[in-house]
Amino acid sequence: MSETLALHAPALVILLPLLTAPLCFLFSRAANGVWATALLVSLLSFLCAAFLLEKTFDGRVLSYHFGGFPPPLGIEYRIDMMSALMLLIVAGASLLGLLFARRSVARELPAARQSAFYVCYLLCASGLLGVAATNDAFNMFVFLEISSLAAYALIALGGDRDRRALSAAYNYLIMGTIGATFFVIGVFFLYAATGTLNMTDLADRLHALPVGSRSLYAAEAFIIVGLALKIALFPLHVWLPNAYAFAPSAATVFLSAAAAKVAIYALVRFLFSVFGLDFAIGGETLNAVILPTAMIGMIIGSFSAIFARHAKRIFAYSSIAQLGYMMLGIGLESREGLEASFVYLFNHALAKSAIFMALGCIAYQQASMKLSDLHGIARDMPWTMAAFTIAALSLIGAPLTGGFIGKWLLMDAALAQGFWLIALVIAAVSLMAVLYVWRVIEAAYLKAPTGRRRGAPRAEAPRREAPFSMLLPLWIAALLSVYFGVDTRLPVGAAEIIADSLEAAGQ
Amino acid sequence: MTPRHLVLRAVAVLLAPAILLFALYVQFHADYSPGGGFQAGVVFAASLILHALIFGAGAARNLIAMEHLRRAMAAGVLLYGLTGAAGMTLGGVFLDYAPLAQSAQAGRHVGVFLVELGVGITVAATIVAIFRAFSEHRQDIGQEDW
Amino acid sequence: MDNALQILTEDYNAIIATFLMMIGLYIVMSRAHLIKKILGLNLFQNAVFLFYISAGKVGGGTAPILTGEAGAIYSNPLPHVLILTAIVVGVATMGLGLAIVLRIHEAYGTIEEDEIAQADIADDTRDEDRE
Numbered sequence: 001m002s003e004t005l006a007l008h009a010p011a012l013v014i015l016l017p018l019l020t021a022p023l024c025f026l027f028s029r030a031a032n033g034v035w036a037t038a039l040l041v042s043l044l045s046f047l048c049a050a051f052l053l054e055k056t057f058d059g060r061v062l063s064y065h066f067g068g069f070p071p072p073l074g075i076e077y078r079i080d081m082m083s084a085l086m087l088l089i090v091a092g093a094s095l096l097g098l099l100f101a102r103r104s105v106a107r108e109l110p111a112a113r114q115s116a117f118y119v120c121y122l123l124c125a126s127g128l129l130g131v132a133a134t135n136d137a138f139n140m141f142v143f144l145e146i147s148s149l150a151a152y153a154l155i156a157l158g159g160d161r162d163r164r165a166l167s168a169a170y171n172y173l174i175m176g177t178i179g180a181t182f183f184v185i186g187v188f189f190l191y192a193a194t195g196t197l198n199m200t201d202l203a204d205r206l207h208a209l210p211v212g213s214r215s216l217y218a219a220e221a222f223i224i225v226g227l228a229l230k231i232a233l234f235p236l237h238v239w240l241p242n243a244y245a246f247a248p249s250a251a252t253v254f255l256s257a258a259a260a261k262v263a264i265y266a267l268v269r270f271l272f273s274v275f276g277l278d279f280a281i282g283g284e285t286l287n288a289v290i291l292p293t294a295m296i297g298m299i300i301g302s303f304s305a306i307f308a309r310h311a312k313r314i315f316a317y318s319s320i321a322q323l324g325y326m327m328l329g330i331g332l333e334s335r336e337g338l339e340a341s342f343v344y345l346f347n348h349a350l351a352k353s354a355i356f357m358a359l360g361c362i363a364y365q366q367a368s369m370k371l372s373d374l375h376g377i378a379r380d381m382p383w384t385m386a387a388f389t390i391a392a393l394s395l396i397g398a399p400l401t402g403g404f405i406g407k408w409l410l411m412d413a414a415l416a417q418g419f420w421l422i423a424l425v426i427a428a429v430s431l432m433a434v435l436y437v438w439r440v441i442e443a444a445y446l447k448a449p450t451g452r453r454r455g456a457p458r459a460e461a462p463r464r465e466a467p468f469s470m471l472l473p474l475w476i477a478a479l480l481s482v483y484f485g486v487d488t489r490l491p492v493g494a495a496e497i498i499a500d501s502l503e504a505a506g507q
Numbered sequence: 508m509t510p511r512h513l514v515l516r517a518v519a520v521l522l523a524p525a526i527l528l529f530a531l532y533v534q535f536h537a538d539y540s541p542g543g544g545f546q547a548g549v550v551f552a553a554s555l556i557l558h559a560l561i562f563g564a565g566a567a568r569n570l571i572a573m574e575h576l577r578r579a580m581a582a583g584v585l586l587y588g589l590t591g592a593a594g595m596t597l598g599g600v601f602l603d604y605a606p607l608a609q610s611a612q613a614g615r616h617v618g619v620f621l622v623e624l625g626v627g628i629t630v631a632a633t634i635v636a637i638f639r640a641f642s643e644h645r646q647d648i649g650q651e652d653w
Numbered sequence: 654m655d656n657a658l659q660i661l662t663e664d665y666n667a668i669i670a671t672f673l674m675m676i677g678l679y680i681v682m683s684r685a686h687l688i689k690k691i692l693g694l695n696l697f698q699n700a701v702f703l704f705y706i707s708a709g710k711v712g713g714g715t716a717p718i719l720t721g722e723a724g725a726i727y728s729n730p731l732p733h734v735l736i737l738t739a740i741v742v743g744v745a746t747m748g749l750g751l752a753i754v755l756r757i758h759e760a761y762g763t764i765e766e767d768e769i770a771q772a773d774i775a776d777d778t779r780d781e782d783r784e
Binding site: 007008011015018019022023025026064065066067068 | 577578580581582584585588589591592594595599600601602603604605
């Protein structure tokens, strides 16, 4: 049994949500039934991902040959530690998001669109899982687009509550498609130069080629820019704030935890495993591009967050800053930097999904996410705001939380290479995070509720605590982000193995 | 009221079945000539769209209801997926059609046939559904139908 | 000069594709009309597809279906297969994009980008009114 599972798990983890989506579409009438099916499948997919992580923890690599055709001819799924960790993050985020989604979606979406939400959600999850698992460059494009198309639809589903979701989804669609097409152009140049699409094979053949080929420069540049658009890396981030702010709460939880992270994974996969740092656009040029843009993105994202007055948008801007941290570790191009990036990525997924779940709980109780309408909300929703505070501490990087470990490692990696400026920016941006988090905490805990402000009609029903089914995933995520700040074996252990293997491949 | 566009109607009546037949040829002769599910699906959809363009939305609705298109869209993908999974349960890997019949060659023949059929159904249904969703918008696709 | 001539005669597909790509990208960036932007995007994508397909052509090759003849030259079928998939992605993107434009039209009453941006800013200021 275990043998069969070990054989098929790399495919099952993706196929389960991918094939359940049309099944739900076919037999969907009652949203609750679709939700239950989606939850069950997400749980199974998560178990497969956990199983794969356990299998690869000793550095083993699992390979799955579709149709029985061995690579490089056939399409191969190749699960190493890095893929397995991403699968775990995506499947875990999808599971938490779905646990959270039932009441939230029932409140935020019209009844006719609720089952469509879950179908898109499953498709988005399977697309992201596919990107993490596949070892075929073109297959990766297809999965990127499956996840992106589903994500556009998920965001547009917020349009019934706030029309800005529609324009945000449109902008994301234009930018995302340009990014994906750039990625395809890059893949094409690689295929034209080597005649293969299997990424392992690609890496081998590329290194047999002369270094100076111009089409390979173009290939690498197109792939980097294309993926940077998908990551929302500064200055290509403009689609992100509104998309995250106006999507349905459950969609924001999942997308913020998983979508950009998977694009970062794809970028790391190409930069380190396929190209290597001594190839085409060399490590030094990348250094000179990624480090400054990451730092500017961190500062600008944090500034925008400080001045935003819409609670969900504050944390959407904060995501841009946080993505900067992850890119910093990659831009450092050292073993320590990569390790820090992956630890950061893991902990940020937990903290950010908890924060957006807390905001989703608030959105469940009141329509407005204006900061001034959150005054005194901690009195009405103490459990929600307590979990929010814990997750926010992790986001800031307070000791004993996951965020602290990530920032500490990143700081360490920067100082090890003598980058004082970067260490300074990391510290400064953390202080800025304190500022924007404090504005929400202040509004929630210290300000008196102002229901009758300027003739605004006071809500008929008093604000109450969110239902248990929404608090449960929120508290799981919040407590896990503390747990992984104390017991760091899983994220740090995994990140160490990933960094080692990337360093070996990158040389 | 006499029907308008008599010539178009007469031509469409002649053409639509021929296009359908050609779609089936592209679908099922794809082992030996260019073709396959995607192409056949689009050609098939073209005939239905031609019908809808000339005879109007009402006739198109009578011909095939949106609900059935929705079902066909999902069913095609499922046919593909289940064929792939069948190989998996019969001892191969996903999308390995060899175990589907006595010999590996016959198995692959059956597998590709079913998979392409699934692709054809989904593509035809989806293209028609996209066309119909836009052309019938406002008239009868209310908030409740999607 | 020889080099330029060689590029013109041998790599004309790349030149045409690049030209079309730039037109498409320019439309996406310069037009404010949402449907025109989607058309530009589609042109951009299709130019890339054209580039792929034309590069798969092998001089003197026939359609890649085994004829049993010895020494037959076939065109490379892999780019065709890849682009078939990419076209499907493109169709899906276009369908979804147009559907979103339709919803935008219903919600905003316009599909001019600057008017939508103004409406968004108006919504934002309503959202973020000062205490």
